[in-house]
Amino acid sequence: MQFDTKIAVVIRTDLEAWQKLNVASFLTSGIAAAFPECIGEAYEDGSGTQYLSLIGQPILIYGADRAALTRALERALARNVKPALYTEDMFKTAHDAANRAAVKAVTRADLNLVGLALRAERKMVDKILDGLKFHA
Numbered sequence: 001m002q003f004d005t006k007i008a009v010v011i012r013t014d015l016e017a018w019q020k021l022n023v024a025s026f027l028t029s030g031i032a033a034a035f036p037e038c039i040g041e042a043y044e045d046g047s048g049t050q051y052l053s054l055i056g057q058p059i060l061i062y063g064a065d066r067a068a069l070t071r072a073l074e075r076a077l078a079r080n081v082k083p084a085l086y087t088e089d090m091f092k093t094a095h096d097a098a099n100r101a102a103v104k105a106v107t108r109a110d111l112n113l114v115g116l117a118l119r120a121e122r123k124m125v126d127k128i129l130d131g132l133k134f135h136a
Contacts, residue, residue: 003057006125007031007038009117010072011135013063019114020135023086027117028059030084035119063135069113075128076118086115 009027011020032039032055040056064072076083089102089112103111118125 004121005038005057005119006122007055007057007059007117007119008062008125008129009059010062010064010069010115010129010132012066012069012114013135014065015114019091023115024061026086027084027115028055031055031059031117031119034082034084038119061135062129062132064132066113068132069116070111072116072128072132073108073111073113075130076116076120079120079124079128081118081120081124081128083116083118085111085113085117088112088114090114 007028009024011023015023038055038057039053042053043051045051073083073085085103087103087106089106090099091114093099093102106112118128120128
């Protein structure tokens, strides 16, 4: 099935494995919150047990260094695509309000990005992430 939109997550490649998984989880929650229409129907197994709904399209995960993350952020914003972001400072906080405060305390140029997620028209995402490779 071909989707009109693409969901992409970009994660800094020099993170610890637990950090990469944590960042991917938080970033995809941002996509789900911003685009409730991307959530599929709830699941049910043959026994009638019900399960939660999932995002109903593939999520592509790319790897990048800090400079490439910053470039992707600038490209997204220049195209009016609002991404979800995760910064290194957020690893030092213990709750959501502290995460927002950590981001607010830094100018965009000085954000120490470790991850971005975005959902937009397929070709737009391709332009924003041009040159990035899938995370290995």
